[in-house]
Amino acid sequence: MYVDQHVYGDIPLAGPGYLDDPARWLPVRDWEPSEAGVHRTYTYRDGPALPPYVPRDMDVILRALLREALDRGGFVCLVGEGAAGATRAAFEAVRTEAADRRVLAPRAPSHLALLTDRPRPPVSRAPVIWLDDLERFLVPDGLCVEVLGELVRARFPVVATLDIQSYEALTASRGRVLYRLLHDSRGARVLNYAPPIRLARRWTPSELARARLSEDRRVREATRYVRAPVAEYLAAGPALRDRWESGWRAGGTRAAPLSSRPPSTSPVPDSPARIRVNSSSTSTGSTSSTAAVTGWTWWPRRARRTL
Structure with a gap:
């Protein structure tokens, strides 16, 4: 009973x-956060699965x-x-x-x-x-x-x-x-x-101030991107990072790092100037600034819709 x-x-x-x-x-x-439905975020080797909660x-x-x-x-x-x-x-x-x-x-x-x-x-x-x-x-x-x-x-x-x-x-x-x-x-x-x-989706100044004092560097990094709400940035991190590091192809366009070095472990670049877009329709690998901007702006919009 x-x-x-x-x-x-x-x-x-x-x-x-x-x-x-x-x-x-x-x-x-x-009770674990994942059992409650909390979005995962990207992790560092020396950090917990989720960052400490920042009071709202x-x-x-x-x-x-x-x-x-x-x-x-x-x-x-x-x-x-x-x-x-x-x-x-x-x-x-x-x-x-x-x-x-x-x-x-x-x-x-x-x-x-x-x-x-x-x-x-x-x-x-x-x-x-x-x-x-x-x-x-x-x-x-x-x-x-x-x-x-x-x-x-x-x-x-x-x-x-x-x-x-x-x-x-x-x-x-x-x-x-x-x-x-x-x-x-x-x-x-x-x-x-x-x-x-x-x-609210956007964090208030007092919430951002508390986030900047967090011991978790993921939270501190998220506060640097004024245009991206902190919680949304953290939740979208895994999807964006997976696609960035694998050069995920979408609509005939793929984004890849400019250099040939291994994928970066820093946050995803915030400028189209830091990525190269390879068009699958050409064999020369030429870069189009319009395609770069289009490919870059598609990323966060698409990722947010999958969460």
């Missing part, structure tokens, strides 16, 4: 067994709302652009404020409704329900405002992240018609349950 049998009795319940066995729910203290300005509000949800149940939703750092911020908030709890990430949208049929746990033992990429659960037989209300009344803290494009499509009066039809307007009602917290 979900809780002690001598208290709640041995009542057979339908559904996947993991919902009734808290031993199969991961303790928050053992909205952390104060996020963690205050999370504490309220832990005390009496609630819904906390963090909205931001892809690779803006929303999942990492929510993960760090849960790991700090709910270190003595367990985390339950539903394996299917329909499992959320099954949770409402389980005996209510003591509030101090209720697991954190983790819904990264909330739009995945806003489907028929998935999360709706009625199920969310029952979970909150059962004292479950529900923590979700949502990308800004899905949020705008669900809440805008003239959102994408097909998207709204597929989700049966349930998303707009769920988001109306509690005001979401917005995470």
Whole structure:
């Protein structure tokens, strides 16, 4: 059973067994960022897989709302652009404020409704329900405002992240018609349950100041590129680096270092002047400045879309 049998009795319940066995729910203290959905970043030989978390300005509000949800149940939703750092911020908030709890990430949208049929746990033992990429659960037989209300009344803290494009499509009066039809307007009602917290893509001066003091050189390097948001730069690092070092071909154009030395381990160059573009349509290897600029600007745009 979900809780002690001598208290709640041995009542057979339908559904996947993991919902009734808290031993199969991961303790928050053992929860890994990759299991939560946090983007990986490029690594150095002498550094950890992820850089230390740099506090964001909205952390104060996020963690205050999370504490309220832990005390009496609630819904906390963090909205931001892809690779803006929303999942990492929510993960760090849960790991700090709910270190003595367990985390339950539903394996299917329909499992959320099954949770409402389980005996209510003591509030101090209720697991954190983790819904990264909330739009995945806003489907028929998935999360709706009625199920969310029952979970909150059962004292479950529900923590979700949502990308800004899905949020705008669900809440805008003239959102994408097909998207709204597929989700049966349930998303707009769920988001109306509690005001979401917005995470800006661009870092504030105070956030950048904290990042510049980081002990991790990846974070310090990211602050040098004013045009690239820090979290997005870190998240896009692996994809960009893999393509840069392998000379990945795209649309008949390949970018390669000017020199013949081994691939550099420094951040990807920020100027088209530092790359050479070889056209597959010519045998002379001539360089076109227009092709260089086109090939270079395609890279970060394409990489961001894959994250």
